[in-house]
């Protein structure tokens with residue numbers, strides 16, 4: 001049977017009002033009105049526009065509150081921001097894709113090479129090298145209690161003695177290794193100051209030492225002499241060059257000249273005790289600086305306490321000192337290739353245009369002052385390096401002097 005449309009008895013407007021009262025949505029009303037009154041309108045779209053306008057006029061929406069407006073604005077800002085970001089991201093992805101594509105085109109497999117395993121040519125005559133060992137900032141007599149440092153560091157004379165054993169082991173290991181390849185016959189020991197800890201360098205120091213200054217000097221002199229005699233097993237010749245530091249100074253700061261120092265006493269004492277060993281030569285002067293010439297290279301050394309610093313390595317201060325020393329030495333027609341310093345306790349190698357600078361580490365590691373005040377500590381390290389007749393300084397090693405704690409302590 002044909003679905004006969006019943007002629008409506010009410011206008012589309014009345015019909016729309018009824019639907020609205022029944023709770024239909026705007027969309028539903030629009031579609032139902034068109035269903036019933038289609039022919040009244042020019043077309044579906046025009047009907048939708050007209051019905052919509054009618055409903056808005058009949059039932060105007062409640063005025064927007066301030067909160068509604070804010071919320072609408074928020075949504076619009078967010079969506080426009082998301083769109084903006086999406087656009088940026090798209091550009092980024094596209095650019096990256098283009099780069100990847102262009103790289104893909106130029107990536108090619110490398111042809112296989114015939115790689116032969118490396119073999120040391122034992123018949124070849126490698127030129128000899130000379131070893132330099134920087135010794136400084138021993139600060140013998142330093143006492144740091146494990147308890148007072150909260151377990152961060154412990155230091156005392158017993159540990160210092162163990163460190164000398166370890167220093168020799170390190171030297172022996174490295175030299176024996178390199179001797180397999182090239183002849184090594186000379187050791188240059190550069191003593192760069194602060195050999196003793198002193199007792200009146202800073203306030204309260206007497207409570208941070210475990211022996212008097214005289215005992216510090218006697219004890220460390222013995223340890224250094226023993227070390228040199230042991231090293232005679234490894235080298236034909238040992239050359240000792242020495243400059244004083246600031247910890248061994250006698251009298252208050254500036255009261256005496258720099259060589260009025262326990263460091264200087266220790267050096268001269270060692271020389272005198274070992275004078276019968278003609279394989280050991282000595283270069284000890286009253287100067288605060290020295291130059292050791294190894295092959296064609298000049299090694300300038302001074303302790304470094306005249307370079308102002310606050311915490312860590314004073315890069316600019318060292319740089320300025322290096323340049324000033326260059327000018328100063330020119331007066332005597334001297335120049336240098338390498339600079340060696342102690343004092344700062346931060347083992348470092350700083351390269352310049354023509355000069356390399358070596359800053360040595362220290363023996364006690366972090367002091368109560370550095371750990372509590374500056375919240376810093378350095379591993380105990382002394383520097384060793386090799387000098388080649390034409391290349392200058394080649395390989396370099398940190399000789400680590402950390403002594404493991406006894407079992408049962410934290």
Ligand SMILES: [Mn+2]
Pocket residue numbers: 194245246247303305342343344
């Ligand atoms: Mn110093």
